[in-house]
Amino acid sequence: MDDGSARVTLSRGQRVALGVLAGGLALAVLLDAGMAVVTAAVVAAAVLYVVGIGVKLFLIFGSGEARVLRVAELPPDEALPRYTVLVPLHREGRVLPALLGHLAALNYPADRLQILLLIEEDDEETAAALPGVLPPACTVVPVPPGGPRTKPKACNVGLGMATGEFCVIYDAEDRPDPDQLRKAVAVFRGSPRWMVCVQAELQYWNPWTNWLTRCFAAEYAVNFSLFLRGLDRYRLPIPLGGTSNHFRGDALRDLGGWDPYNVTEDADLGIRIARRGWSVRIMDSVTEEEANSRLGNWLRQRSRWIKGYLQTWLVHMRSPGALRRELGWRGFWSFQFTVGFAALAPLLNPVFWVLTAIYLAAGPRPIEALFCAPALYAGTIAMIAGNLLLVLAHMAGCMERGLHGAVRTMLVVPLYWVLMSAAAFRALVQLMRRSRRHHWELTEHGLVPAPEPAGASAR
Template sequence: MTQVRVESPLATLSPELSAQKLLSRGQAVGGVVVIATVVLLLTLSATVGFGPSVLWYGQFAVAAVTVVYVAVIAFKLAMVFRADGSPVLRFEPDDLHAIPDQDLARYTILVPLYREASVLPYLVERLSALDYPADKVQILLLIEEDDTETRAALASMELATQFEVVLIPDSPPKTKPKACNVGLSRATGEFCVIYDAEDRPDADQLRKAVLAFRLLPDRVVCVQAELHYWNPWTNWLTRCFAAEYATNFSLSLRGLDRHRLAIPLGGTSNHFRTDALRELGGWDQYNVTEDADLGIRIARRGWDVRMMVSVTEEEANSRLGNWVRQRSRWIKGYIQTWLVHSRHPVRVWRELGTKRAVAMHLTLGFSTFTTLINPIFWALFVSYLITGPKYLEPLFPPLSLYAGLATMVLGNVMMCYCLMNGCMERGLHRAVRAMLTVPLYWGLMSVAAYKAVFQLLRPSKRHFWELTEHGLVSHEA
């Protein structure tokens, strides 16, 4: 077993593409100007009657939020219902022998680990069982220098020669993308992939990815495998989580693929051309959803991501606190990514084109906004049921009222239906009934979203990587 300590490589990512700063100077100034203008107009309207009334501004805000809701839900539904026509990459077992073993490319597997001693034996076993010549695989176990628990567990194991232990310096930021960048600096493979500690990739996934890259044009620099959960039946939370993943990877992302929209990558099982990844500057070590950010940067470069039919199974979070920590990190990273790629709107529009740019805003920014605003509208609805229409009716002109009601009723029903479709697509038939209670799951998302915002507002927590505990469910499940 090779063990090396690698200093953090020099950052090659442009500062304007990094989430190290929450807002650019232009965003900060623009935000202050907008807030000051709104406060000034409201004050003038309330004190001296200048301009539209305060009620008008409230009606405008309600109408604007309703439009955002309609756009986000319509976009999500369109991606799900357009998934069937996606040219997703499929390979039969016989196809995988088209490339003889001796002609297969060298492959680097990056495995960032932190406090994963309990799942380490299973991980090593699964990676050793991949159907790929051992002499053409480089497996880099990326271990934080201060992670004495995992290092001790590794010391007691005998690893094959393709495994290398790379120690990540104990310095800020302590994030997965920083570890991956250190691993990328040592990668010797023509292609590389990330796997997480609890992953169970299909044994033939590397062969499928190599064949995909050989058949696709060079502008396709990433192939994303599908992620699903191996423990959907642990409890209600894992049922909802598994349905969400099934809908996302088996339907929504295929819809994005069909229309050649920017695909926010999953955090694992994304296969890259190594040279293209280096040219992109690797991962943003300050972004806590480095995968989604990289998907947008690939699109801005004019390159493509394709979806591949090959499954990696992960462990669905079965404990509420652990789930909230994980989800708040994801939402925090989506906000970071959206802010980074909104710093120069005109430039991004030119690089992505109108269709891709609009899809990016709907996927990252506006979708997160609706998650944050949900509790407010739920509270207004409950207030309406308790007090009647007299207090809220002025805020909701007929058009806003009917559009809002239709969005709430039909939108929720259709989103539940999409999740049911995801369950059927992945054979999760027993989870279909649980989708009737999924609005409770969306409520938990809102809790996580507010936690994410509070962390972003605290510089000490802005790039904090909240660890997801694995090994909560027996690996025999």
């Protein structure tokens, strides 16, 4: 599976290309053309940055016409097939009782439901939190030790035991819509066979904990309520979110499950689905999660996401020609901007921040050595306008989700982007270190007390 796996970071062709690039840069320095190379690189980065922002804004503001899949009538019990729920867990003793309560609340017949709790064999914390009697349909599945110790590896163990016609992933802190499985069945039954996955929307139930959770909730609002809907509208490849992905079980097995070495196995799987000529759609159902409220925890999680996007881009770009043939030109360029640029942008941001600081401190002369005046000012205007529109998009996401109190917070969302850049450089360093390349940095859950469900006191 090495050709389609992140187990190997760079293919032979990619290593050769990187070597040629390094050799070309060294030659330019020897020929005293270093400044010309720097200028060309900065210009190329500026063009990429402007185009990347433009593509994202096009999809965000074009999402209004997206036909998100909605269910008018839930199927009755007798029409429901067997459904498998995979729940990978690692050191989740703190949130396990609440999770079991939400799983028990799923509106699905227990005799047609298979819930597999995937727990590492040496995870004493989670095992100790298990109740004496599990809710109906729940089974504990031990995940053998050994590398890589990742969520996709655990999911593959569960997939080998899955008996359902359909399959879904839930994380430890998830609070899915109780009717979500029935809605997914209705959507699959009313869709062609090549529609093999539906992604439910993710929201955070604790956006008001602090400034960080406000920004995180706004980011999710933009991504799931606007950006992914834009991809859906134009039938472009959709990098899946890490939870609430519903699959046709036979198609998932045909794809070989998840790449155990990719730390954003969800995004990778979404691209592999598109390369098969199949599709992912967005479903009108919500799963609530806990937004990270502590900076260190957030940085670890975000570093893992960006590292996984870099892995996914490198894996699928091992053969650009094949990728272009399988996705088509539109899908190919969409992949470059939704996956490649998403990982590259937070690495590029500090470059432009530094150039801006130099301009403000020393005037235009040092910067004009890199750009001709028309290019400098046209690019500056485009980048400022693009970033202002991104702020507006975050405000629109807040309004879409009813997070009206967070709209003012978006005026300082560029500070959140600074944190994303810190996480991106951390991810890059990890990707270059063999010992950390496939390391799964665990996200700690249960940091914020969950609100009591409506009606719980009366019950």
